[in-house]
Amino acid sequence: MGWLSQSLNSSIGKKFVMAVTGISLILFLIIHLLNNLSMYLGPETYTALVKSLDGIKPLIRVIELVLALVFVFHIFNGVRLWLENKKARPGKYAVNGSVKNSTLFSRTMIQTGSIIFIFLVIHLNTMWYSFNFGEAHATHDYYYFVAEAFNSNIIYSLFYIFAMIVLGFHLNHGFQSAFQTFGWNHKKYFPLIEKIGFLYSLVMAIGFASIPVYFLFFYGGN
Amino acid sequence: MSAENLKLKLKIWRQKGPNSAGSFSKYEVAVSPDTSFLEMLDELNDSLERKGEIPIAFESDCREGICGACGLVINGQPHGPVPLITTCQLHMRNFKNGDTIWIEPFRAKAFPVLKDLMVDRTGFEKIQQAGGFISINTGGVPDANEIAIPKDISSLAMDAAACIGCGACVAACKNASAMLFVSAKVSQYALLPQGQPERYERVQKMVKVMDEQGFGSCTNTYACEAECPKGISVTNIARMNRDYMKAKIISKNVEV
Numbered sequence: 001m002g003w004l005s006q007s008l009n010s011s012i013g014k015k016f017v018m019a020v021t022g023i024s025l026i027l028f029l030i031i032h033l034l035n036n037l038s039m040y041l042g043p044e045t046y047t048a049l050v051k052s053l054d055g056i057k058p059l060i061r062v063i064e065l066v067l068a069l070v071f072v073f074h075i076f077n078g079v080r081l082w083l084e085n086k087k088a089r090p091g092k093y094a095v096n097g098s099v100k101n102s103t104l105f106s107r108t109m110i111q112t113g114s115i116i117f118i119f120l121v122i123h124l125n126t127m128w129y130s131f132n133f134g135e136a137h138a139t140h141d142y143y144y145f146v147a148e149a150f151n152s153n154i155i156y157s158l159f160y161i162f163a164m165i166v167l168g169f170h171l172n173h174g175f176q177s178a179f180q181t182f183g184w185n186h187k188k189y190f191p192l193i194e195k196i197g198f199l200y201s202l203v204m205a206i207g208f209a210s211i212p213v214y215f216l217f218f219y220g221g222n
Numbered sequence: 223m224s225a226e227n228l229k230l231k232l233k234i235w236r237q238k239g240p241n242s243a244g245s246f247s248k249y250e251v252a253v254s255p256d257t258s259f260l261e262m263l264d265e266l267n268d269s270l271e272r273k274g275e276i277p278i279a280f281e282s283d284c285r286e287g288i289c290g291a292c293g294l295v296i297n298g299q300p301h302g303p304v305p306l307i308t309t310c311q312l313h314m315r316n317f318k319n320g321d322t323i324w325i326e327p328f329r330a331k332a333f334p335v336l337k338d339l340m341v342d343r344t345g346f347e348k349i350q351q352a353g354g355f356i357s358i359n360t361g362g363v364p365d366a367n368e369i370a371i372p373k374d375i376s377s378l379a380m381d382a383a384a385c386i387g388c389g390a391c392v393a394a395c396k397n398a399s400a401m402l403f404v405s406a407k408v409s410q411y412a413l414l415p416q417g418q419p420e421r422y423e424r425v426q427k428m429v430k431v432m433d434e435q436g437f438g439s440c441t442n443t444y445a446c447e448a449e450c451p452k453g454i455s456v457t458n459i460a461r462m463n464r465d466y467m468k469a470k471i472i473s474k475n476v477e478v
C-alpha cells in the first residue's frame with residue numbers, strides 16, 4: 001500500500017484528506033446542531049431525548065471513535081500543511097498585498113482552526129465528559145446541567161459564543177474550499193456552492209451560539 | 223503631450239548574491255507618466271552607472287507581456303496594481319506624484335533570489351520537463367482540423383495555454399504554491415485529444431516534481447488567479463486535483 005500513503009502525502013493528497021475530513025465534520029455538525037436545538041423543546045423532551053440515546057450507547061461509542069479519528073487527521077494534516085507552507089514562503093513582503101487578492105477567511109484557517117481546537121478541548125472536558133461520566137450523567141438532568149453551565153458562567157458562555165463565530169469563519173472558507181479540492185469547480189454550480197457554504201456557516205454559527213445566548217439572557221432558572 | 227514628470231520615492235530590494243542578506247535601498251526619481259515601469263528602472267540604472275554604482279539587476283525580455291521573464295512585486299502585488307498585465311506592460315501613469323513604491327523580488331523558497339530583483343525559476347522548467355509536453359512522431363504536416371475538437375473545449379485549452387510561466391502565482395500565494403502554473407500546463411493537454419495518451423501519467427509526474435521543488439500546498443485562497451497577468455482560472459486547479467486523484471486510483475503504475 002506504499003502507493004496509497006505516497007498519494008495521500010503528496011501536496012494534493014494532503015489537501016484531499018483535509019477536504020474529506022472537513023466535509024465529514026460539516027455533516028457531523030448538522031446532527032450536533034439538531035440535537036442542541038432540541039433544547040428549545042423544553043427540559044422534559046430534551047432529557048428524554050438524551051436518555052433515549054442510552055439504548056444505542058455502543059453504536060455511539062463507535063461513531064465517536066470514528067469522529068475522533070476524523071478530527072485527528074484533520075488537525076494533524078492542517079498543522080502539517082501550515083508548517084510546510086510557511087517553510088515554502090520564508091520571506092515576507094514589505095507591503096502586504098494579500099488584502100487585495102484574497103479573503104480574510106481563506107488566510108486565517110490555521111488561526112480559526114486553532115481556536116476551534118481550544119474550544120473542542122474545553123467542550124469535551126465540560127459537556128461531553130459530564131454527559132457521559134460526570135454530573136449530568138449521574139443526575140440525568142441534562143437540561144438543567146447545560147442551563148446552569150451557561151447561566152452561571154458568563155466567561156464560559158462568551159467564549160462559547162466567540163468560538164462559534166470563529167467556527168463560522170472557518171466554515172465559510174472551508175465549505176467551498178473542499179469542493180474545489182475535490183475538483184468540483186464548475187462555473188454553473190460553484191457560485192451556488194459558495195452561497196450554500198455561506199448560508200451553512202451562518203446557520204451553524206447562529207444556531208450553536210443561540211444556546212448560550214438563550215441561557216445567559218432569557219433563562220429564569222427553575 | 224508633455225505631462226508633468228512624476229516625482230517618486232522607490233524602495234528597491236538590493237541583494238548582492240544568493241547567499242547574502244538583502245535590504246531595501248531608497249532612490250528618488252522623476253519620470254514621465256508615459257514611461258513604462260521597466261523603462262523607469264532602465265533610467266535609474268543609467269544614472270546609477272553614471273555615478274559608478276552597480277545597477278539594479280532585474281529580468282526582462284519581450285517587454286510586451288508574452289515571455290514571462292519580467293516579474294516584480296510592486297507594493298506587495300506581483301506585476302503591480304493593474305490586473306491582467308505583466309510588469310513590462312505597467313505604465314507610470316498608474317502612480318501618483320509623491321508616491322512611494324516598494325519593489326521586491328518574488329519570494330519563495332523554490333525561487334531563490336539570485337541578485338537584487340532576479341530570482342531563479344528553474345523549478346518551473348523541471349516541472350515542465352517532467353511532463354509538460356506530448357510525445358508524438360513529428361513526420362509530415364498533418365491537415366488542419368483533422369481531429370474535430372469542440373470550440374468550447376479548444377477555447378478552454380487555449381485559455382490554459384495562455385500561461386506564460388512568469389511565476390506570479392507562486393509569488394502571490396501565501397504558501398508559495400505552484401498549483402496555478404502546473405494546473406495550466408496539465409490542463410492545456412488534458413483538455414485536448416492529443417494529450418490523452420499521457421494524461422494520467424503526466425499529472426502524477428508533474429505534481430511529484432512540483433512537490434520536490436519545495437513549493438507549498440494550495441489552500442484555495444485564489445490569490446494566484448487574482449494576480450495572474452493572463453487570467454488563468456483556478457478551475458484548472460480543480461481539474462488537476464480531479465485528474466490527480468483519479469490517476470492515483472485508476473493508473474496501473476504503482477510507482478510514479
Ligand code: HEM
Nearest residue numbers: 018019022025026078109110113114117174177178181441
Ligand atoms: C468542527 C470543526 C471543523 C470543521 C467542520 C472543519 C472544516 C474544514 C473544511 C471543510 C476545510 C476545507 C478543506 C479544504 O480546503 O479542502 C478545513 C480546512 C482547514 N481546517 Fe478545519 N474544520 C474543523 C476544525 C478544525 C480544527 C480543530 C483545526 C485545527 C487546527 C482545523 C484546521 C484547518 C486548517 C489549517 C485548514 C486549511 C487546510 C488547507 O487548506 O491547507 N480545522 N476545515
Ligand code: FES
Nearest residue numbers: 283285290292310
Ligand atoms: S518582459 Fe516578457 S512578459 Fe514582461
